[in-house]
Amino acid sequence: xxxxxILNDEERINEIIGNSKTVPLKLKKHLFIVNKINGDFQDKxxxxxxxxxxxxxxxxxxxEIDYNRGVxxxxxxxxxxxxxxxHANANRVIYRLIGRSPCFKVSSLIYLFPYIxxxxxxxxxxxxxxxxIKRIIAYGGRAISASRLKLxxxxxxxxxxxxxxxNLMKKLENISEAVxxxxxQKKTVKVKTLLEMKSEIKMIRALTRVYYEELNINxxxxxxxxxxxxxxxNQLIAEAKKR
Numbered sequence: 213x214x215x216x217x218i219l220n221d222e223e224r225i226n227e228i229i230g231n232s233k234t235v236p237l238k239l240k241k242h243l244f245i246v247n248k249i250n251g252d253f254q255d256k257x258x259x260x261x262x263x264x265x266x267x268x269x270x271x272x273x274x275x276e277i278d279y280n281r282g283v284x285x286x287x288x289x290x291x292x293x294x295x296x297x298x299h300a301n302a303n304r305v306i307y308r309l310i311g312r313s314p315c316f317k318v319s320s321l322i323y324l325f326p327y328i329x330x331x332x333x334x335x336x337x338x339x340x341x342x343x344x345i346k347r348i349i350a351y352g353g354r355a356i357s358a359s360r361l362k363l364x365x366x367x368x369x370x371x372x373x374x375x376x377x378x379n380l381m382k383k384l385e386n387i388s389e390a391v392x393x394x395x396x397q398k399k400t401v402k403v404k405t406l407l408e409m410k411s412e413i414k415m416i417r418a419l420t421r422v423y424y425e426e427l428n429i430n431x432x433x434x435x436x437x438x439x440x441x442x443x444x445x446n447q448l449i450a451e452a453k454k455r
Contacts, residue, residue: 213268216291216358217244218318220262239356242319243293249364264318264368266291266361272327273362277373277428284369286316286362286427288327290341293356294348295321302351309347312415313339314422316372317379324372327360328426336418373429380416384437387412391444406449413442 217236219225225236225244236244249265266289275287292315297303315323323341330340341357348355363369387409394406417438423429 213270214358215246215249215268215364216266216361217246218242218264218266218322219244220319240293240295240321243322243356262371265364266324267364268358269360269362272360275326275427277369279430282370283366284373285366286324286326286369286372288359289361289363290325290327291322291356291358291361292325292341292345293322295354297348297351297353299351302353306344306348306351306353309339309344311383312337312419313341313344314419314426315341316376318372324361326422326426328422333418333422336421337415338418338422376423376429377431377434380420380431380434381437383412383416384434384441388437388441391441391448394448395444403449403452406445406452410442410445410449413438413445417442 220242222242236246238244269288273285273287276283276285294306297306310323313325314328315325317323325341330338330342345355345357391409416434420431420434420438423431
């Protein structure tokens, strides 16, 4: 069964390979595939390498996250990698779809999605990786995907979870800043803009629910931020409608 290697610093790949029998085939920028990984390849990895190695599994493995025990096994994952699309608008559409799907960004245009039943969350407008792949292909793009993958080093899941929380908090900070600008300009507040912000907040909340229910990732800080921003937005909407 093949192994997928994601390495952000491509210049390191030749150093790591050296005389190793592991010689990966490059699929796209930062993404490689190999049929076998020898011990000498892994021995050359060190802490400076931001590298993920995933292997194909016949069975589906449930995630196991336990912060107290330091367990960060993300379970079975779906890999999606694609090249930039020809038209800027198409890239924006794909970016928005990815923003509505539970996933971990591991490199430029390379994402890992949990292997779950996405139909369960369709009412919350949560997007499945299959939907994203179909749209990429419809735009004439090239998508690389693989399913039932798992990290050969489960501890690799910890930095992915930390990155996820940082990215969600950054999105919320951007929304919060926009809300504060609206508060300073009450006379020009547009209900439509506030409703769009409210919809974005609702989407992030739906995603945190998926992360918790399916992976046991508890994003308490993110949820607290969501509550505070949502409260402010609702107040502004109510005030704007009274005018």
